[in-house]
Amino acid sequence: MIGIISSLLKKLWGEIMSVVIDGTELCSTIQDTIKADIKNCMIRPSVAVIQVGDSISGQYFSSKKEKVCSSVGIYFRSYKFEDGTPELTIINKIKELNNDEYVNGIIIELPLPVQYNEKRIINTISNGKDVEGMTDINVGRFINGKKALIPCTALAVDYILSQNNIQVAGKNVVVVGRGKATGRPIANMLLSRDATVTICHSKTKSLAEYTKNADILISATGIPCIIKEDMVKDGAVVIDVGISGFNDSVVGDVDFDKVSKKASYITTVENGVNTVALAMLLQNIILCYNTKKNK
Amino acid sequence: MIGIISSLLKKLWGEIMSVVIDGTELCSTIQDTIKADIKNCMIRPSVAVIQVGDSISGQYFSSKKEKVCSSVGIYFRSYKFEDGTPELTIINKIKELNNDEYVNGIIIELPLPVQYNEKRIINTISNGKDVEGMTDINVGRFINGKKALIPCTALAVDYILSQNNIQVAGKNVVVVGRGKATGRPIANMLLSRDATVTICHSKTKSLAEYTKNADILISATGIPCIIKEDMVKDGAVVIDVGISGFNDSVVGDVDFDKVSKKASYITTVENGVNTVALAMLLQNIILCYNTKKNK
Numbered sequence: 001m002i003g004i005i006s007s008l009l010k011k012l013w014g015e016i017m018s019v020v021i022d023g024t025e026l027c028s029t030i031q032d033t034i035k036a037d038i039k040n041c042m043i044r045p046s047v048a049v050i051q052v053g054d055s056i057s058g059q060y061f062s063s064k065k066e067k068v069c070s071s072v073g074i075y076f077r078s079y080k081f082e083d084g085t086p087e088l089t090i091i092n093k094i095k096e097l098n099n100d101e102y103v104n105g106i107i108i109e110l111p112l113p114v115q116y117n118e119k120r121i122i123n124t125i126s127n128g129k130d131v132e133g134m135t136d137i138n139v140g141r142f143i144n145g146k147k148a149l150i151p152c153t154a155l156a157v158d159y160i161l162s163q164n165n166i167q168v169a170g171k172n173v174v175v176v177g178r179g180k181a182t183g184r185p186i187a188n189m190l191l192s193r194d195a196t197v198t199i200c201h202s203k204t205k206s207l208a209e210y211t212k213n214a215d216i217l218i219s220a221t222g223i224p225c226i227i228k229e230d231m232v233k234d235g236a237v238v239i240d241v242g243i244s245g246f247n248d249s250v251v252g253d254v255d256f257d258k259v260s261k262k263a264s265y266i267t268t269v270e271n272g273v274n275t276v277a278l279a280m281l282l283q284n285i286i287l288c289y290n291t292k293k294n295k
Numbered sequence: 296m297i298g299i300i301s302s303l304l305k306k307l308w309g310e311i312m313s314v315v316i317d318g319t320e321l322c323s324t325i326q327d328t329i330k331a332d333i334k335n336c337m338i339r340p341s342v343a344v345i346q347v348g349d350s351i352s353g354q355y356f357s358s359k360k361e362k363v364c365s366s367v368g369i370y371f372r373s374y375k376f377e378d379g380t381p382e383l384t385i386i387n388k389i390k391e392l393n394n395d396e397y398v399n400g401i402i403i404e405l406p407l408p409v410q411y412n413e414k415r416i417i418n419t420i421s422n423g424k425d426v427e428g429m430t431d432i433n434v435g436r437f438i439n440g441k442k443a444l445i446p447c448t449a450l451a452v453d454y455i456l457s458q459n460n461i462q463v464a465g466k467n468v469v470v471v472g473r474g475k476a477t478g479r480p481i482a483n484m485l486l487s488r489d490a491t492v493t494i495c496h497s498k499t500k501s502l503a504e505y506t507k508n509a510d511i512l513i514s515a516t517g518i519p520c521i522i523k524e525d526m527v528k529d530g531a532v533v534i535d536v537g538i539s540g541f542n543d544s545v546v547g548d549v550d551f552d553k554v555s556k557k558a559s560y561i562t563t564v565e566n567g568v569n570t571v572a573l574a575m576l577l578q579n580i581i582l583c584y585n586t587k588k589n590k
Contacts, residue, residue, distance in 0.1 A: 119441055140435025144475060146414055170500045178486060180439060191473060191494055196505065198493040199486055205465045210491065 018266040019164070023275030026163055030279045031072055034286055038073035045289040046075035047105040047131065048097050052090060052116065053083035056246040058109040065107070068278045074285055077103070083113045090116070091124050098126040104289040105131035110181065128291060131284040134181065143188060149284055153241055154185035156276035157218060158193070164265060166216070166237055169194035174210050176200045176227070176253070177220035182241050186218055207231070219253035229258035238263040241273045313561040314459070318570030321458055325574045326367055329581055333368035340584040341370035342400040342426065343392050347385060347411065348378035351541040353404040360402070363573045369580055372398070378408045386419050393421040399584040400426035405476065423586060426579040429476065438483060444579055448536055449480035451571035452513060453488070459560060461511070461532055464489035469505050471495045471522070471548070472515035477536050481513055502526070514548035524553040533558040536568045
């Protein structure tokens with residue numbers, strides 16, 4: 001339906017304007033509510049972020065998290081380990097944080113340098129403090145349709161769609177990318193919302209054949225401008241989860257300038273999914289804080 | 296490539312003949328090996344099946360499992376509870392079986408009558424005895440790419456494809472059905488084999504638009520003959536996981552007589568995925584038995 005209307009509009013006016021989703025505006029109420037709630041807390045909620053090595057992306061995401069946590073009053077602890085630190089040192093730090101009653105959430109900045117056993121390190125996090133929804137038990141509970149801590153990007157995509165009243169049930173949704181923190185949980189989230197979901201990735205042949213038919217196209221590859229104008233259907237909803245660059249400015253998966261002339265709704269890289277995902281992270285931290293408090 | 300060859304053959308001879316996969320033949324080596332191994336065991340491997348109520352499908356599957364287990368020498372215990380038995384009685388039976396060192400695998404015949412908390416009951420099974428790969432932790436480990444007990448139908452589909460040298464990487468795979476024991480794990484399995492995977496289900500609009508493009512079409516709905524001739528591409532591989540009927544004879548998801556004239560490979564309902572899945576169940580039981588033995 002969106003497609004037909006936008007095609008008609010395009011015929012009438014030559015070109016349509018997308019609704020560009022404003023992540024900051026979309027989340028302002030969430031942040032204001034959390035901020036107001038924390039003002040009344042005797043003990044502030046707290047999150048610990050562990051970085052290993054000095055990757056630019058790790059620093060970028062960690063500093064974004066620190067900023068948003070500080071803005072609402074969540075106490076932010078940062079632990080930085082040099083690349084080469086023994087794995088056991090990191091494991092022991094996580095165990096210490098698991099046992100620290102004043103820590104509500106634990107985040108490991110991924111990817112870790114290759115020599116580390118990422119799965120083992122992630123699964124050391126207590127399930128109740130796994131605010132990015134990465135442990136086996138949280139993933140299994142999410143897939144099995146049970147209460148779980150869910151990856152923030154999946155929550156963000158769901159929130160963006162629902163807040164814009166974009167119907168998902170029965171739609172052709174194409175997710176490009178199958179990362180454990182992004183593509184896969186996003187696909188699972190939209191499948192649970194009754195979308196017909198296709199997962200494309202680096203081994204997909206003729207990617208455009210899939211993307212061109214998508215009512216809702218979600219790209220989460222981290223490959224700059226992989227989604228071009230001729231790969232998108234008129235009137236499609238285009239959600240850009242990918243982010244790369246980090247040196248001077250960040251770049252998304254979507255060729256925004258051109259694709260925005262075809263899409264009905266579109267997100268930007270600076271103020272889209274990743275901005276909303278930060279608000280979802282705040283919600284997950286508060287969820288862990290309240291669960292602990294009510295025990 | 297398969298599609299091109301079969302189209303050419305069809306042009307030459309008017310109609311192609313499918314390779315009809317013989318599940319029994321495909322698994323004979325597995326069963327023979329397990330049987331020979333068990334002959335040398337002082338303590339036989341053992342599996343317990345719990346049935347609640349008297350559904351025809353539960354009786355059908357349970358008796359199939361009993362037969363195949365007996366044929367290789369796995370000790371089979373059957374526990375039947377009337378519909379209406381208190382949930383705690385079933386939970387306590389599972390706990391008893393978890394603690395019984397002579398029980399290697401525990402199976403709950405699904406679906407349970409509606410008043411039972413299926414998720415709670417399944418997650419009472421010890422992860423190391425969950426031979427149908429249904430607990431949250433086994434599902435999470437499987438999704439996260441770790442060693443796990445994997446649902447038998449997903450293993451069966453993977454085995455059928457690999458034993459017939461059917462390439463999966465890069466192929467357009469369409470899975471119809473999103474059940475937790477069938478469609479979802481099959482989709483995850485083939486995604487891990489680098490297929491581009493689309494998951495269709497009851498809310499999918501224009502199902503045929505997806506199935507017609509599938510290189511490999513897998514149907515797991517339990518709706519008799521939902522997959523018709525005009526929904527299948529020439530030369531496609533068609534795997535029928537669905538099974539219904541159970542009174543006089545079982546019926547599959549695929550209109551076999553007609554679809555087999557278009558498919559390059561096809562399975563039957565009587566001697567296809569479900570037959571291979573029983574062999575995979577034997578392998579899972581032996582895996583649990585050996586894991587325990589080596590502890």
